[in-house]
Amino acid sequence: NAGVTQTPKFQVLKTGQSMTLQCAQDMNHNSMYWYRQDPGMGLRLIYYSASEGTTDKGEVPNGYNVSRLNKREFSLRLESAAPSQTSVYFCASRNGWVEAFFGQGTRLTVV
Amino acid sequence: SQQGEEDPQALSIQEGENATMNCSYKTSINNLQWYRQNSGRGLVHLILIRSNEREKHSGRLRVTLDTSKKSSSLLITASRAADTASYFCATDADTNAGKSTFGDGTTLTVKP
Numbered sequence: 001n002a003g004v005t006q007t008p009k010f011q012v013l014k015t016g017q018s019m020t021l022q023c024a025q026d027m028n029h030n031s032m033y034w035y036r037q038d039p040g041m042g043l044r045l046i047y048y049s050a051s052e053g054t055t056d057k058g059e060v061p062n063g064y065n066v067s068r069l070n071k072r073e074f075s076l077r078l079e080s081a082a083p084s085q086t087s088v089y090f091c092a093s094r095n096g097w098v099e100a101f102f103g104q105g106t107r108l109t110v111v
Numbered sequence: 112s113q114q115g116e117e118d119p120q121a122l123s124i125q126e127g128e129n130a131t132m133n134c135s136y137k138t139s140i141n142n143l144q145w146y147r148q149n150s151g152r153g154l155v156h157l158i159l160i161r162s163n164e165r166e167k168h169s170g171r172l173r174v175t176l177d178t179s180k181k182s183s184s185l186l187i188t189a190s191r192a193a194d195t196a197s198y199f200c201a202t203d204a205d206t207n208a209g210k211s212t213f214g215d216g217t218t219l220t221v222k223p
Contacts, residue, residue, distance in 0.1 A: 004153075035213075042199055042213035043154070058210065090153060097141050097203050099156035100211060 002026055006091050006103035013081040013110045021076040021106050023091030029101075031094050032074035033058075034066060036087040037105075043090060049074055081110045116214050117200060123220040130187040132217040134200035135180075141203045143176055144211065145185050148197045157185075157198075190221045 007022045025032065030051045035043035035058075045058030049068040063085060065077045074093075078085060088107050094100040118133045134143070142161045146154040160167045160176045160183065167174045173186040187194055197218045201211040 033210075040215070042215045043201075045210060045212070048210055059212075092154075099144060099159055100154075100201075101156070102146075102153035104153045105151075 004091055004093055004101050004103040006089075006106050008106060009104065010107050011109070013078075013108065015082060015110060017081050018077065018079050019081065019108075020078075021089055021091075021108075022073070023075065023103060024073045025091075025093040025101070026072065027093060027101065028071070029093035029095050030071070031096075032068065033092040033094075033100070034064075034074070034076045035090045035092065036060065036085075037090060038087050046076065046089075081108075083110045086110045117198070117217045119217060120215070121218045121220070123222065124190060126190060126192055126221055126223050128190055128221075130190050130194070130219055130221070132185045132198050132219070134183045134185070134214055136183075136200075136202045136212075137181065138202075139205045140178070141205050143174075143183050144201045144203075145172075145174060145183075146199045146201060146213075148199065148216070150196070154199065187219075190219075192221050192223045195219060195221045 004025045033048040034046040037043050044060050047066040049055045052071045055066050067075045086109050088105045090105050091103045092100040116135050144159045145157040148154045158169050158174050160174050171188045176183045197216040199216045201213045
């Protein structure tokens with residue numbers, strides 16, 4: 001039982017490049033989330049998916065797109081990376097109003 | 112803006128002492144959660160308290176919730192060096208099922 005798995009763990013991009021962050025959970029959770037965490041701050045919600053086939057914007061969605069590929073997988077895409085998107089990205093999953101389970105994070109640097 | 116705000120931002124104590132962190136929030140909530148984050152790692156859930164509960168315990172952790180003051184506190188008793196981490200509160204508002212909003216956290220350092 002791996003929980004929430006994110007790939008890659010580290011990535012360096014040049015400004016304007018694109019990439020997709022992958023997230024998979026094996027807990028049969030309905031809801032999945034993408035957060036970003038900037039230094040010294042809490043997590044801010046980028047996008048979430050309440051159930052398979054649905055996605056919705058969070059607090060900071062600009063510059064990102066998501067795909068809920070199936071119940072297990074939720075990917076985050078940066079179409080044209082900017083230095084302001086340098087951050088640590090966390091994926092999480094949960095079922096309803098209970099605790100969330102987090103991946104180990106993807107540390108992204110845009111130069 | 113963040114729904115939850117932790118206080119203090121940083122806390123340094125000796126092993127064996129108690130650590131208290133506070134969280135304030137702005138809107139009506141369904142529940143409030145506390146998470147721990149070790150440096151460079153993902154968040155780990157500690158405890159969840161629902162809006163109709165006032166206090167919960169889990170091992171050395173004690174969480175209180177005062178909905179009239181829109182605040183919560185996390186008490187870690189008999190702290191250990193291994194408790195050194197950042198602690199975050201997160202709230203689920205009544206109207207946003209499943210979309211937790213996080214505070215900026217309290218960084219706890221426990222000195223051996």
